[in-house]
Structure formats: structure tokens, C-alpha cells
Amino acid sequence: MGHSNMLHAYFLIHFIINSFVFITPGSSRPWPHTLFPSSLPNEAIDTNLCTDTSCIKIASSDYGNIIQELPFGVLYPSSVSDIKHLVESSYNSTTPFTIAARGNGHSVRGQAMAKDGVVVNMGSMSSNENERISVNGNSSLGFYADVGGEQLWINVLETTLEQGLAPVSWTDYLYLTVGGTLSNAGISGQSSFHGPQISNVLEMDVITGKGDLITCSKNMNSDLFNAVLGGLGQFGIITRARIVLDKAPNRVKWVRLIYKDFSKFTKDQEHLISIDGFDYVEGSLIMKNTPASDFFSPSDKSMINSLASENGILYCLEAVKYYDDHIINTIDEELEMILTGLSFESGFSFKKDATFFDFLNRVRDEELLLQSIGLWDVPHPWLNLFIPRSRIMDFNEGVFVDIIQKQNRSSSGPFLVYPINRKKWDDSMSVVIPEDDEDMFYTVALLNSAKDYKDWAIMDEQNTEILQFCDKSGIKVKQYFPHYKKKEEWMKHFGKKWDIFNERKAQFDPKMILSPGQRIFNSE
Ligand code: FAD
Numbered sequence: 001m002g003h004s005n006m007l008h009a010y011f012l013i014h015f016i017i018n019s020f021v022f023i024t025p026g027s028s029r030p031w032p033h034t035l036f037p038s039s040l041p042n043e044a045i046d047t048n049l050c051t052d053t054s055c056i057k058i059a060s061s062d063y064g065n066i067i068q069e070l071p072f073g074v075l076y077p078s079s080v081s082d083i084k085h086l087v088e089s090s091y092n093s094t095t096p097f098t099i100a101a102r103g104n105g106h107s108v109r110g111q112a113m114a115k116d117g118v119v120v121n122m123g124s125m126s127s128n129e130n131e132r133i134s135v136n137g138n139s140s141l142g143f144y145a146d147v148g149g150e151q152l153w154i155n156v157l158e159t160t161l162e163q164g165l166a167p168v169s170w171t172d173y174l175y176l177t178v179g180g181t182l183s184n185a186g187i188s189g190q191s192s193f194h195g196p197q198i199s200n201v202l203e204m205d206v207i208t209g210k211g212d213l214i215t216c217s218k219n220m221n222s223d224l225f226n227a228v229l230g231g232l233g234q235f236g237i238i239t240r241a242r243i244v245l246d247k248a249p250n251r252v253k254w255v256r257l258i259y260k261d262f263s264k265f266t267k268d269q270e271h272l273i274s275i276d277g278f279d280y281v282e283g284s285l286i287m288k289n290t291p292a293s294d295f296f297s298p299s300d301k302s303m304i305n306s307l308a309s310e311n312g313i314l315y316c317l318e319a320v321k322y323y324d325d326h327i328i329n330t331i332d333e334e335l336e337m338i339l340t341g342l343s344f345e346s347g348f349s350f351k352k353d354a355t356f357f358d359f360l361n362r363v364r365d366e367e368l369l370l371q372s373i374g375l376w377d378v379p380h381p382w383l384n385l386f387i388p389r390s391r392i393m394d395f396n397e398g399v400f401v402d403i404i405q406k407q408n409r410s411s412s413g414p415f416l417v418y419p420i421n422r423k424k425w426d427d428s429m430s431v432v433i434p435e436d437d438e439d440m441f442y443t444v445a446l447l448n449s450a451k452d453y454k455d456w457a458i459m460d461e462q463n464t465e466i467l468q469f470c471d472k473s474g475i476k477v478k479q480y481f482p483h484y485k486k487k488e489e490w491m492k493h494f495g496k497k498w499d500i501f502n503e504r505k506a507q508f509d510p511k512m513i514l515s516p517g518q519r520i521f522n523s524e
Helices: 003-021 042-046 053-059 080-091 124-128 153-161 178-182 222-228 262-272 298-311 331-339 356-360 362-372 389-407 453-472 487-508
Strands: 073-075 099-102 118-121 133-138 142-148 165-167 201-208 213-217 236-247 251-259 280-287 313-323 349-355 383-388 415-421 440-446
Touching: 053 073, 053 118, 073 080, 080 099, 080 118, 080 201, 080 236, 099 236, 133 153, 142 153, 142 165, 153 165, 153 178, 153 356, 178 236, 201 222, 213 222, 213 236, 222 236, 222 487, 251 262, 251 331, 251 356, 262 280, 262 313, 262 389, 262 415, 280 298, 280 389, 298 313, 313 331, 313 389, 349 356, 356 362, 383 389, 383 453, 389 415, 389 440, 389 453
Parallel strands: 073 118, 099 118
Antiparallel strands: 133 142, 142 236, 165 236, 201 213, 201 236, 251 313, 251 349, 280 313, 280 415, 383 440, 415 440
């Protein structure tokens, strides 16, 4: 069977199993009793552990809609000690079972799943414990928020804004959990100025794979602190994180600039992340078959669409400047000064004014729209890459132009591309970025949504083609949200960090209990 037929067959089987297993929500378990993790504490089984089909169903799928793994059960903890107790039970057992914290299940390849193990539904902590977000500090020493690992970033924003404060580093979408994004990195257009979210954590409480609850920071248990940040859930479950806050602005000036020429586009992006001007810089592709975003007015859209049709592909630089009432009279002038000298297409600069909250929460409207038309819960064959700065022109030619544009398919989700300053990333943390000494690297996010399994297979094949192109051309990319099947692939991914990653695993989760869905220590 060819590769593509195999993928089709796989997807078909996936859907058949899905419909078979979940035919009657709430009915008894579809697997034999012998799969019970024998060491589960009785009181957990009686109270917070759900083994109903309806619980299992939620915990065995994720935003990706590609992988499905059935856990034995789902723990709905009402306190930190419920989670600690669960991990201790597994660790102390002669037959340990696997445990995965599930934030909001927005992974795309089963990373928060635990086949035959227990998924911890972190969200239930927020409904059962008060004050899981508290704001502290003062203006001379700095402000911070102590936040439960299960909290969504939208809740962190809303609570801190009540005191005129906000975190400084964000993701594009806010319905993700603090524990989930800190297990990866947490990046967005602010990362060049403040570092990723993992660089803005002062302290954490973590339950290790041995069941120990440990407070860690750069100065206290720093091995655990560095291991957990960007650690893909392998070393502990974050139950509290202390996040850096700053004074929140009221409003933003939001700009989009259109380019035909990729080298002018990246030159301007790199310039803007090197000066003190904007507070957020990203970028994306506009393909000729893709309708331009609703950021633009209908007449601007038709102008952009006709330029895209002429050119085949356009590049859209997106930047934001925060401001407050006291500079309301000068902000437009300041903005014009920053834009002077940039090389976007003449007449193709578009501006908007928005509240700080609406700007940060910008993806939510899109989500609600897609949900209303049934296009949110579809397969998401995403590919997220970090690319060495010196190879981004080759990547543009080989991937954006030769693979993506030539296929002439309408884009099915945003394709993001923007540089990030390296200096605010901490190399002692587990997170993996390109192993060179360049001062910037690029992030490329191909955020595809598939209509059906056939569409999914085509997109997945294109992702493979892109990775093969990078490999053949010697472009040393690193995957963000990595997913691999083989140990050698993981070793290559971690590169010089592989040994320390292993040492830390042996130290903090020696029985390999945590986050098995990442498939790092249980790969082929
Ligand atoms: P989950 O998917 O539930 O978990 C992710 C991993 O972390 C799993 O291995 C899990 O076991 C582990 N984990 C979860 N909670 C904890 C915890 N408390 N302690 C330890 N381990 C834990 N990412 C960005 O960086 N920038 C973006 O702009 C961005 N935009 C996104 C937009 C959308 C629409 C979506 C769906 C995702 C986006 N992401 C982005 C990706 C997001 O960061 C990941 O999906 C991430 O996994 C967080 O999702 P989650 O909180 O649901 O975690």
C-alpha cells in the first residue's frame, strides 16, 4: 500500500473505532477489567476518578483530532493533594501506571493523553479551589501573579487587568492553560521583546514523577525549574506558577503592512524587533486563493486579493504598539515615525485602534465563528518550526513558493512567519531552539485545518515533504510542539540537550510515569 493509501486507511480506521467505542456515552467501559491500574487508591476511584465512557471520550481526543488514546480513567482533582496522591500511588506501586496532566487539550498529536493510564483533568482545580489567581508585589520590586497551572491565560488576563496589570508575554490564543504553554514555551509577537512565556516565570510548585511537591525557581531547586520549563510535561505537574506582570496599557495601535518581496518583508521584521518601537511583531502569508482577513475593510480586501492574484503570494507584516491616554495626542505621530523607511508596497499599510484586551483576545471571535459553522473541531495537521535566520530565504523559496504556492490550494488556516530575538531564551531550560549562535531565529506555523480525512492526508503529506526538503537542503529546523516516533528522531531533536534531558528524567520521573503522550521515552 502506498504512503497515501496507508494514511487514508489509518484515518478510516480511526473514525470507525471512534464511532464504535463511543456509541453510547455513559455506558460501561469497552475494555477488560484486567486493565485497571491495580495501585490506584480506592478513595480516588470512589470519588474523583471517572471511568465512564463520557469522561474517557473527552480525555482521548484533542484539538488535533488526529490521535486517539483511551485512558483507564480521568481524575478530576479538587486539590493539589489529590494529584500528589495519584502520582505517589503510581510511583509506589510495583506496576506503575502512566499519568498525563491535561490542560485544555489543545495539543494536536495526543501529547496530553495516557493510553491505559490516568488523565488528570486540570480544569477541575479551578472550579473547586478559590483564589487560584492572586496578584502580588509592588511598584519598586515588581508585580507578579501566583496562578494555578490549570488556569486559562484568558482568566489570568481578566484577573490581572482588574488591578491595571498584565503578563508581558503571550500566545496568540488565550484559551490555553498556564501549565500547557509553560510545558512548551508560549510564543507570540511579544516574544522578541520579553522572551517566551517560560522566560517570565519566577517560581513554580511542581509535583514530580515521584509524587514530591517541590517549590522551585532559578535559585531554589533550579534543576527542576529548568527541566519543567519547555519540558513537555516530562518532569512534573505544574500546580502553581508565579508570572511576571507589568502595568497594562489601555489601548493598542494595530498595523498590517503588505509586501510582495520576501527579503524586504523579513528585513523590516528584523529591524522592528531590534528597535524600541513596537510591542508585538508577527507576520503571515496571504495566498492568492485565500480571502484576506476581516482585519481589512471590504474595499481593502479586494485590493489585497487582486495584488495576491497578480503575485501569487504576499507577505503581511503585523505589528502593534501599546499606548495609554496620556500619549493619545502623540501616538499617531510616533507610529508614523516607526513606519517611515519601511519597504511595504505603497498604499498597502492598514491601521486599526483596539483595546488591549480585544487585541490579545483576537482569536476568540474567529474560534466562535468556526465553532458556529462546525469547522473548529476538525483535524488539524499543524506543523510548527523554528528555522535558523540564515536559512529563511531558502525556506521561503523551497517551501512557501515551491511547495505551498505551487500546489495552488487555498490555504486552510493561517500560515505565520516571524523572527524572534534569541537573547531572552534561557539555554538551561528544556526548550529546544536552533543550535546556532545567530541572534534571531524564525518561527513558521502552518496551522492547517482539514475538511475531512482525505484533506488531512494531503496536508500531512505536505508536512512530510516540507521536513524532507529541509533535511535535504541542510536547513537545521527544530519542531515546536515536536512529535516523533523513533528514539533517534528525538535524539536529533534534542541535540546537545539530549543527555541532560535524560538525566533529568531519571532524577524527577525515573519510572517514566508522566505525559506518555509525548512518546519520548516510550518511542520505537
Ligand atoms: P495540553 O494540550 O492539555 O497539554 C500539553 C502538554 O503539557 C501535555 O504533554 C500535557 O501533559 C502537559 N501539561 C498540561 N498541563 C500541565 C501542567 N499543569 N503541568 C505539566 N504538564 C502539563 N502556542 C504558542 O506557543 N503560541 C501560540 O500563539 C499558540 N496558539 C495556539 C492557538 C490555538 C488555536 C491552539 C489550539 C494552540 C495554540 N498554541 C500556541 C499551542 C498551545 O501552546 C499548545 O496546544 C499547548 O499544548 C497548550 O495547550 P493546553 O493548555 O491545552 O495543554
